[in-house]
Amino acid sequence: MKKLLSLVLSLMLLCSASALSDALPEETLFTPGVYQAEEQGFGGTVSVTVTVDEDEILSVAIEGPNETPTLGGVAVETMGQEIVAARTPHVDIVTGATVTSNAIIAAVTAALEQAGADITQLDMNAGRVLFIPGTYEAEAQGFGGPIHVIVTVSEDEILAVVIEGASETPTLGGVAVDTMDDLIKEARTPNVDGVSGATVTSTAIVAAVTEALTAAGADLTLLDDLRLDKEEDITREEKTIDTEIVIVGAGGAGMAAAIMAKQAGKDFVILEKMPYVGGNTTKATGGMNAAETHYQKEQGIEDSVELFAADTMKGGHDINDPELVRTLAEKSAEAIDWLDSIGAELPKISFSGGASTNRIHAPADGSAVGNYLVDKFYAKLKELGVSVMLNTEATELIMKDGKIAGVKAESDDAIYTINAKAVILATGGFGANEDMYTQYRPDLKGTVTTNAPGATGDGIVMAQAVGAALVDIEQIQLHPTVEQTTSMLITESVRGDGAILVNQGGKRFTNELLTRDAVSAAELAQEGCYAYILFDQHLRDNLKAIEKYVTNGLTVQADTIEELAEKLSIDPATLAETLKNWNEIVKNQNDTEFGRTTGMNNDLSTPPYYAIKIAPGIHHTMGGVKINTAAEVIDVNGNPIPGLFAAGEVTGGVHGGNRLGGNAVADIVIFGRIAAESAVAYTK
Ligand code: ADP
Numbered sequence: 001m002k003k004l005l006s007l008v009l010s011l012m013l014l015c016s017a018s019a020l021s022d023a024l025p026e027e028t029l030f031t032p033g034v035y036q037a038e039e040q041g042f043g044g045t046v047s048v049t050v051t052v053d054e055d056e057i058l059s060v061a062i063e064g065p066n067e068t069p070t071l072g073g074v075a076v077e078t079m080g081q082e083i084v085a086a087r088t089p090h091v092d093i094v095t096g097a098t099v100t101s102n103a104i105i106a107a108v109t110a111a112l113e114q115a116g117a118d119i120t121q122l123d124m125n126a127g128r129v130l131f132i133p134g135t136y137e138a139e140a141q142g143f144g145g146p147i148h149v150i151v152t153v154s155e156d157e158i159l160a161v162v163i164e165g166a167s168e169t170p171t172l173g174g175v176a177v178d179t180m181d182d183l184i185k186e187a188r189t190p191n192v193d194g195v196s197g198a199t200v201t202s203t204a205i206v207a208a209v210t211e212a213l214t215a216a217g218a219d220l221t222l223l224d225d226l227r228l229d230k231e232e233d234i235t236r237e238e239k240t241i242d243t244e245i246v247i248v249g250a251g252g253a254g255m256a257a258a259i260m261a262k263q264a265g266k267d268f269v270i271l272e273k274m275p276y277v278g279g280n281t282t283k284a285t286g287g288m289n290a291a292e293t294h295y296q297k298e299q300g301i302e303d304s305v306e307l308f309a310a311d312t313m314k315g316g317h318d319i320n321d322p323e324l325v326r327t328l329a330e331k332s333a334e335a336i337d338w339l340d341s342i343g344a345e346l347p348k349i350s351f352s353g354g355a356s357t358n359r360i361h362a363p364a365d366g367s368a369v370g371n372y373l374v375d376k377f378y379a380k381l382k383e384l385g386v387s388v389m390l391n392t393e394a395t396e397l398i399m400k401d402g403k404i405a406g407v408k409a410e411s412d413d414a415i416y417t418i419n420a421k422a423v424i425l426a427t428g429g430f431g432a433n434e435d436m437y438t439q440y441r442p443d444l445k446g447t448v449t450t451n452a453p454g455a456t457g458d459g460i461v462m463a464q465a466v467g468a469a470l471v472d473i474e475q476i477q478l479h480p481t482v483e484q485t486t487s488m489l490i491t492e493s494v495r496g497d498g499a500i501l502v503n504q505g506g507k508r509f510t511n512e513l514l515t516r517d518a519v520s521a522a523e524l525a526q527e528g529c530y531a532y533i534l535f536d537q538h539l540r541d542n543l544k545a546i547e548k549y550v551t552n553g554l555t556v557q558a559d560t561i562e563e564l565a566e567k568l569s570i571d572p573a574t575l576a577e578t579l580k581n582w583n584e585i586v587k588n589q590n591d592t593e594f595g596r597t598t599g600m601n602n603d604l605s606t607p608p609y610y611a612i613k614i615a616p617g618i619h620h621t622m623g624g625v626k627i628n629t630a631a632e633v634i635d636v637n638g639n640p641i642p643g644l645f646a647a648g649e650v651t652g653g654v655h656g657g658n659r660l661g662g663n664a665v666a667d668i669v670i671f672g673r674i675a676a677e678s679a680v681a682y683t684k
Contacts, residue, residue, distance in 0.1 A: 028054045029122065030115040037110035039103035040551060042072045046103040048080075050111040057084050057112070062104055070278045070374055072100030079104045088122040090129075094275060095453055099552070124217060127226065129155045130188075131216040138211035140204040143173045147204040151212040158185045158213075163205055173201030180205050189223040237414045243267050244683045246407050246420045248394040248459060251279025251452075252370075252665065253648025254426030255377035256672030257679075259342060262384045264680045269418060270386065271409055273393035274454045277378050279428045280620075280649060281668060283452065284370030285491050285545075287362035288339075288346055288669060289662035290332035295347050295361060303357045305329040312663060315354040316622075316656020319472065324653045327629040328663070328670055335669045336361060344376035352661045353492075353515065360662040369665055392416070394458065397423060397466050397644070404466075404643030422643045422679040425633070426672065429621035429649035430457025431476070437618060440474045449618040450482055450489045459650040463625045466644065467635040471652035472623035477659055480519035481533055482617030483554045490533055490554075490614055491545050492661070498602045499535040500582055501614075504528055506565060506574035508582065511594040517658060520616035530615040532568060534579075538606040546610075555610045564609045579604060620659050623652035631675035645679050647671035 030052035038047045044066030051058040060080035067073050075094040079101065082091040089108040093101030109119055123129035131153035139148050145167030152160040161181040168174045176195040180202065183192040190209035194202020210220060245261055247254050250272035258270045291308035308329040313320055339346060346361035346369065363372045381388065389411075396408040404423050409416040430436045431451035438445045449455075464470065481490040495501075495512045501519070503509050503526040510522035523531045540546045549555055558564035561579050562572035583603040585591045591600070625633055625646045632640035648668040655663060
């Protein structure tokens with residue numbers, strides 16, 4: 001019996017981290033050793049190897065070979081050192097790489113728990129967790145009688161302070177009783193200034209709250225250091241850089257321009273406000289439109305510059321700037337050649353919505369074009385010895401004598417004046433800035449965005465401040481299939497491969513493959529302004545992108561359509577009827593109800609069935625700074641602003657009222673190159 005008990009106890013010890021940590025000698029944080037753990041990251045498994053001695057995390061090695069190099073890869077590269085320095089797994093996540101960052105934190109937590117660590121204790125030691133959440137009470141002697149306080153705290157906040165001191169003189173101690181609760185809450189420390197003239201009451205309140213917070217595990221010295229209402233005295237170094245060209249933004253357009261500038265032998269700097277490069281370009285999936293390319297010729301595809309231009313004008317509802325469109329089409333084939341020359345070949349050609357022929361050029365293996373180009377561009381920049389100034393945000397354009405003279409920029413530790421003869425704005429659009437898009441489109445208030453966090457329209461605001469004209473600024477493209485809790489875009493290929501959209505009533509309501517604006521409008525007309533995208537196992541098996549949606553928990557799955565309906569609170573009979581009708585439509589290739597003619601090669605009949613709840617999300621801001629065909633920024637009087645150039649989503653005019661798939665990448669490569677050529681010529 002005794003043996004059994006000790007076996008059970010040792011098993012319990014093995015299973016319970018806190019029991020193990022109880023077994024550690026006092027003041028010892030870890031059982032020395034090497035511990036390993038794994039978690040699911042964004043692209044695959046993230047594994048960590050953590051080495052500890054009794055009271056230090058000595059090293060954290062992280063492996064995540066399948067993470068996107070410029071996003072999750074940054075977390076894989078940097079978070080280990082941060083965890084060692086912070087002495088807790090709970091360090092700041094890398095913005096834009098939430099899934100990878102959280103996987104790393106979870107895996108390191110698991111490894112440290114194997115080492116017997118009490119993670120809350122580590123967090124408290126590191127100042128990450130300030131209090132043990134709960135409500136604590138204490139008393140101290142005031143002027144007229146006892147002062148009683150009730151303090152409620154979360155891990156890092158004082159949520160409420162109640163001070164009871166009915167015996168204090170109302171106009172003196174009573175004022176302290178009435179006011180010090182808010183002061184303490186705001187400052188997150190009891191050591192606030194008391195009420196002058198009510199020293200005894202004030203001191204009693206400070207003492208009682210101190211006692212309550214001490215019971216909550218707080219380190220009072222740390223609270224004073226972290227005092228919230230204290231004026232922060234950050235002194236950032238002032239730095240001056242002299243160069244010829246400043247490129248603002250390291251997305252597709254900025255990096256294309258930087259490669260060109262370097263190849264032209266120019267002295268320049270490239271700034272990026274995020275801790276990683278890529279911007280919205282990283283999110284491009286399809287490819288790059290280009291006409292009369294050598295790839296098209298080799299593959300026997302007939303196309304012309306004229307047709308490309310005409311398709312783009314038509315797609316943009318004919319409000320595009322025809323000259324910019326002409327340039328886009330004319331320069332597209334040579335842009336493909338240039339991409340070849342830097343090892344970023346796009347040989348796989350297919351059809352994309354709004355094109356009269358096969359025109360969209362993608363990587364050979366069919367992978368997403370955005371990541372592919374960002375990786376290639378960044379690698380090329382590194383090879384050329386160009387380093388991007390990350391975490392550095394341009395804040396203002398400097399003008400002297402009516403000409404551009406540089407930019408002001410800021411990082412955490414410096415304020416820069418960068419003197420230059422020319423500036424290229426490649427800051428992208430404003431789809432991640434709700435204030436800005438609702439300023440131009442109040443109807444879009446509350447709409448989620450698929451955009452990268454850096455797409456805040458800074459370039460547009462900076463250019464406007466020096467007199468730039470804007471075009472089509474209210475033209476904003478919605479993408480119809482965006483999962484709303486994660487803002488993850490469900491690629492068009494899901495519908496292209498055969499998925500349908502149903503509303504909460506279980507019925508189809510549109511031709512699912514109309515243009516993005518039309519499908520979005522149809523969804524917004526449904527009850528609740530959302531829909532479900534519905535597909536089957538066969539479709540999942542044939543489309544790699546779906547795995548990401550499943551691993552991120554976006555899909556609802558069921559073995560029968562009725563069961564799926566129940567999970568979605570849809571009437572099962574109606575949804576079953578909708579699916580039966582759809583499969584008939586596919587069989588007969590005739591959608592009498594909504595006239596769909598594409599994406600009808602496979603019916604939806606292989607269980608399990610899947611659904612993702614979706615609604616429109618902000619996808620692309622077509623409008624922006626006005627440029628001419630030389631990528632010179634045009635002012636409100638129609639004249640170029642000397643020394644100011646812009647390319648990519650920061651500009652307006654290329655896409656008009658609607659951007660065709662494949663034209664964003666064409667825009668950034670073609671106009672990124674032109675902007676660099678023009679800036680190089682201007683600074684000669
Ligand atoms: P494009 O497709 O036009 O190249 P992207 O969105 O891909 O646009 O890239 C724009 C880049 O500019 C993003 O990486 C974004 O973080 C960066 N950016 C935006 N505003 C600033 C700024 N004020 N200073 C530096 N970088 C910026």
